[in-house]
Amino acid sequence: MDNKELISIVIPCYNEEESIDIYYEAMEKVRQNLAAEDAEIEYIFVNDGSKDKTLTILRKLAKKDSERVRYISFSRNFGKEAALYAGLENAKGDFVTVMDADLQDPPELLIEMLKTIREEDYDCVGTRRVSRDGEPPIRSFFARQFYRIINRISDTEIVDGARDYRLMTRQMVDAILELKEYNRFSKGIFSWVGFKTKYLEYKNIERVAGETTWSFWGLMKYSIDGIVAFSEAPLAFASIVGLLSFILAIIMVFVIAIRTLIFDDPTSGWTSLVCIVLGLGGLQLFCLGIVGKYLGKTYLETKRRPIYLVKETEKDLTA
Structure with a gap:
């Protein structure tokens, strides 16, 4: 492990008791392939004030794999943006990636992302969905309109369908951590800091377990916050x-x-x-x-x- 590059994986969790073990098993399969690429991983689970048994499962997982599994549990629910920041702030890796525990972010893409950064001199390899299959039509419609509006009124380009799932170099992560604003909109921040970025495309994947905690109005409020954060x-x-x-x-x-x-x-x-x-x-x-x-x-x-x-x-x- 000393001679291998470390990849820190930040996983925000809110009421993900049904997904965590499934996610861990899927990532362990990918870890074996990453080992062949001279890379090792550490898990940083961030429990964002979950009301179910998420914290209990994280405790068991940390005892089971104490070498790789770390977790941070908040005193209450601070939101996904706070969870992302906490994970990035505590990541030790040469590279850092952000993933959802519901496996809507394909773990196998991590291998291609690592190769792309190493071989093509990118600072960040992100992912974007080219389809929204399985989403309610009205939600998909407003999502597309949001990207269209914000890219017209903001100097910071936000790629349509871009996910938080991306692999970043340590230099880029340190730059993101320099932005200590309380009102955070990570999709905009990832673009605002600059750095050379490439996007990998994939079709939408539905949750492996559980239900999304994002309501239509929650997403609407998040969109308004993004517009306010990156446009006057x-x-x-x-x-x-x-x-x-x-x-x-x-x-x-x-x-x-x-x-x-x-x-x-x-x-x-x-x-x-x-x-x-x-x-x-x-x-x-x-x-x-x-x-x-x-x-x-x-x-x-x-x-x-x-x-x-x-x-x-x-x-x-x-x-």
């Missing part, structure tokens, strides 16, 4: 809407004044007035909400709270 376009949009509303109001004032003076047709009717007031009030609240979203993110950053809090690690098993 919504703020510009709010300013433009405000300016257009003001110009329209001035034009209407002149129209009403001219019509009254020339045609002796004074404006009457409270219905149209109520509609105008409600319309403008709605636009104001909408724009205020956009500004509030950015202000809220800034407020959270200024608090400088830790990204995560650790309650237990594998070291506590022998303490």
Whole structure:
């Protein structure tokens, strides 16, 4: 193991009691093939405040394979972004990869990713899905629209269908860890730091066990956070809407004044007035909400709270 390059595998876990053992068995088969490539692996499971028996299974696995299995258990649920950061921060490997425990990220691709980095001088080899088979149609539709929108309004390119599953060099991981922001959007961060990246394509694979914890509204909120994190376009949009509303109001004032003076047709009717007031009030609240979203993110950053809090690690098993 001393002469082999170490690959740290970060696995965020939230209620994955049904998947962990299946994932470990699948990865052990891949590990044997990686050994032929002069590479060894370490597992870094991050328990993100799971409410099932995930932590119990991780304890057993750490005792069973104490040489390779490590785990970090949070004091509560901090979210996948915090789990990713914790795993990267604690990874010791020459290369680091991020994988889901549900085996939607094909473990066998890891061998090709390693060869590509070594032979083609890449800093990162990522993966992207070329199909969304098995997903609800409405979820797939909004996912495609998200990538289309964010790539139009942001200077940071985010590849459509890109997964968090990627193999990165130590240099790239260290660069990512330099970004200590509280509000994290890893897909954007992976692109923002730069570095030479190649993507491997594969068709969508359904979960091996359990159910996804991502709801439609959860993904929608995550998408909005990504747009706010990597684009100021919504703020510009709010300013433009405000300016257009003001110009329209001035034009209407002149129209009403001219019509009254020339045609002796004074404006009457409270219905149209109520509609105008409600319309403008709605636009104001909408724009205020956009500004509030950015202000809220800034407020959270200024608090400088830790990204995560650790309650237990594998070291506590022998303490």
